[in-house]
Amino acid sequence: MKLAPDDLRRMERAHVKAWPALRTMRVDGWLWRSSGGGSQRANSVSTVDYDGDDPVRSLEKVEALYRQKGAPGRLQSFSFSRPADLPAILSGRGYGEGETTLTMVKAPEAFPKAAQVDVSDQATPEWLDVYLGVITENRREVNTKIIEAIPGPRAFFGHRRAGRVISTALCVMHEDCAVIECVATRAEARGQGGAIGVLCALETWAHQQGARLLGLQVSEANSPALALYRRLGFIMADRNRFWLRD
Structure with missing residues (x-):
């Protein structure tokens, strides 16, 4: 699915909103993000906007900020990052593609209502138990804080089976875009339709909120997730890359 440049920029801004870093700063239009933990997105520079006139000098500024945190320089790019030649600039400065x-x-x-899916504007302890249980330990504390900071409109979805939540998802609205986050299923409950259940409920909610586009970002190496999303009708619109310099 080919999105118009403005649609893709709006979707990228929606993803920035949906996973807010704990510390941010505008650097010549770029958004420097730092959170600790293992989240790449929350510890990288968003390059949707740029209003500087010297990208190398801007890179020096964000690198200095990361050094203060004892972290490597990391930027996230997409097809319409600013400036347009950012990938070449990063490569020339010694950044590697991650x-x-x-x-x-x-x-x-919109799908028929599924009685077994809970919907809330807050992450319940049971929801958190499922989601935090499938991510690495170094991400749990920070991700919990990020989830608390996510602005609305938002909704948390939990698919119940035999009285307990087995799968989770989160949806965040930004203008006419809706973003999917935190899709997770208990290890012992995989293959039972829980993820499809929460995603169908989430999609219905996004439709009711007036979303024109529903989007997500997933690792290109995550074959099972890609198969699930394609089954639900999602089509690739862009590639995002993380650039790292130690």
């Missing part, structure tokens, strides 16, 4: 994620999108639809 993980590639895919931005996948679709037009949201």
Whole structure:
């Protein structure tokens, strides 16, 4: 699915909003982000906007900020990053390409209500138990704080099976874009339809909120997740890359 440049920029801004870093600073239009923990997005520079006139000098500024935190320089790019020649500038400065994620999108639809899916504007302890249980330990404390800081409109979804939540997802609205986060399933409950259940409920909610586009970002190496999202009608719209300099 090919998005117009403005649509893709808006979707990228929606992803920035949906996973807010604990510390941010505008650096010549770029958004410097720092949170600690293992989240790449929350510890990298968002390059949607740029209003500087010397990208190398701007890089020096964000690198200095990361050094103060004892962290490496890391930036996130997409097809319409600013400035347009950012990948070449980063390569020339010694940055290496790290993980590639895919931005996948679709037009949201409404599905029949699933009685077994809980919907709330808050992350319940049971929801957190499922989500935090599938991520690495070094991300749990920071991700919990990020979740608390996510602005609305937002909704948390939990698919119940035999009285307990087995799968989770989160949806965050930004203008006419809705973003999916925190898709997780208990290890012992995989393959039971929990993820599809929460995602269908989430898509219905996004449709009801007036979303024109529903999007997510997933690692290009995550074959099972890619298969699930394609099954639900999501199509790749862009590639995002993380750039790292030690």
